[in-house]
Amino acid sequence: MFKVKYFEAIRTTAVILIALVIAFIIISLVSDHPVKTIGIFLWEPLSTKGHIGNVIEMSIPLMFTGLAVSLLFRANMFNLGAEGIFYFSGVVTSVLAIHLTTLNGWVHPVVAILAGSIVGALLSAIPGILKAKWNANELVTSLMFNNILFGVGLYLLNYHLRDAKAFANVSFKFEETARLAKIFPGTRIHTGLIIVLLLIVLAHLFLYKTKWGYELRMTGINREFARYSGMKTAKVIILVHLIAGFIAGMGGSVEVLGMYNRFQWTSLPGYGLDGALVAMLAKNNPLSVIVSALFLAYIRIGADMMARLSDVPSEMISIIQAVIILLISAEQFLKFWKNRMLLKEAKASA
Numbered sequence: 001m002f003k004v005k006y007f008e009a010i011r012t013t014a015v016i017l018i019a020l021v022i023a024f025i026i027i028s029l030v031s032d033h034p035v036k037t038i039g040i041f042l043w044e045p046l047s048t049k050g051h052i053g054n055v056i057e058m059s060i061p062l063m064f065t066g067l068a069v070s071l072l073f074r075a076n077m078f079n080l081g082a083e084g085i086f087y088f089s090g091v092v093t094s095v096l097a098i099h100l101t102t103l104n105g106w107v108h109p110v111v112a113i114l115a116g117s118i119v120g121a122l123l124s125a126i127p128g129i130l131k132a133k134w135n136a137n138e139l140v141t142s143l144m145f146n147n148i149l150f151g152v153g154l155y156l157l158n159y160h161l162r163d164a165k166a167f168a169n170v171s172f173k174f175e176e177t178a179r180l181a182k183i184f185p186g187t188r189i190h191t192g193l194i195i196v197l198l199l200i201v202l203a204h205l206f207l208y209k210t211k212w213g214y215e216l217r218m219t220g221i222n223r224e225f226a227r228y229s230g231m232k233t234a235k236v237i238i239l240v241h242l243i244a245g246f247i248a249g250m251g252g253s254v255e256v257l258g259m260y261n262r263f264q265w266t267s268l269p270g271y272g273l274d275g276a277l278v279a280m281l282a283k284n285n286p287l288s289v290i291v292s293a294l295f296l297a298y299i300r301i302g303a304d305m306m307a308r309l310s311d312v313p314s315e316m317i318s319i320i321q322a323v324i325i326l327l328i329s330a331e332q333f334l335k336f337w338k339n340r341m342l343l344k345e346a347k348a349s350a
Contacts, residue, residue, distance in 0.1 A: 120249015
């Protein structure tokens with residue numbers, strides 16, 4: 001018999017399976033070779049070392065933003081500002097990767113990444129302060145900041161970082177000393193993977209093994225109760241925004257130095273909003289962010305391979321994501337089963 005504590009894991013698995021079944025039905029209707037197309041979607045991402053590397057490469061920024069957003073969601077802060085912070089921190093890091101020519105070895109990327117992370121934390125603190133002091137809606141302020149940061153970042157790229165000799169809207173090349181090392185031959189997996197895995201473990205320990213993590217969780221469950229219990233909820237809100245901004249900023253910095261030799265984002269990369277989906281799938285659990293990010297990266301690489309090797313476009317992935325979001329956010333989905341499980345456990349204990 002399943003226990004209630006496993007309900008959310010079972011529910012999330014059911015949501016994913018339903019989304020995949022719907023996608024397979026649609027593929028069967030639109031493809032001339034549905035079995036082959038579904039096979040490409042499911043197995044091509046794991047068919048070669050290079051394809052597996054692509055999945056892991058794509059999951060790294062998703063882990064960063066998924067972790068950042070999960071901490072905010074755990075504090076009941078519906079903040080989507082990781083998108084703009086991820087982008088702008090990449091710009092800040094690019095400036096140092098281009099112009100800091102006196103640093104060498106491991107010092108250069110460390111300085112550049114820390115700069116981007118600190119900028120991310122400071123920028124994230126602004127919606128946090130507005131929420132803590134004046135109860136400003138964090139969703140509205142964070143989305144506005146995304147546009148502001150994108151505009152400022154694009155201005156810096158166009159008028160201060162752009163390489164006029166390149167036939168594209170890209171920055172000057174980074175110094176080789178600034179780029180992150182690759183850790184698996186034959187792939188582009190870089191040391192950012194180690195960094196994000198360490199961050200996830202630290203976030204788990206912070207959330208479940210420290211006083212501050214307990215206050216964060218209690219504030220998310222019931223802010224008024226936490227405040228009446230003596231917790232300084234305003235400080236908790238500002239703290240979680242600082243931490244989340246630091247993580248999202250580090251994600252943008254690591255992605256830029258790990259995957260590119262010059263800054264070339266002329267639009268928001270989308271990883272911040274994807275982080276919200278990763279956090280939802282992970283149920284705001286830091287350790288579960290790893291599996292959620294790998295799953296999302298896996299189906300995206302699968303969709304890309306399907307578009308290249310079959311007659312079904314990669315936009316199919318949008319249907320899967322939409323179904324997942326709808327069912328995960330539907331609190332009543334499978335709730336009747338949870339109630340039955342609770343009743344059975346109550347009878348058994350009686």
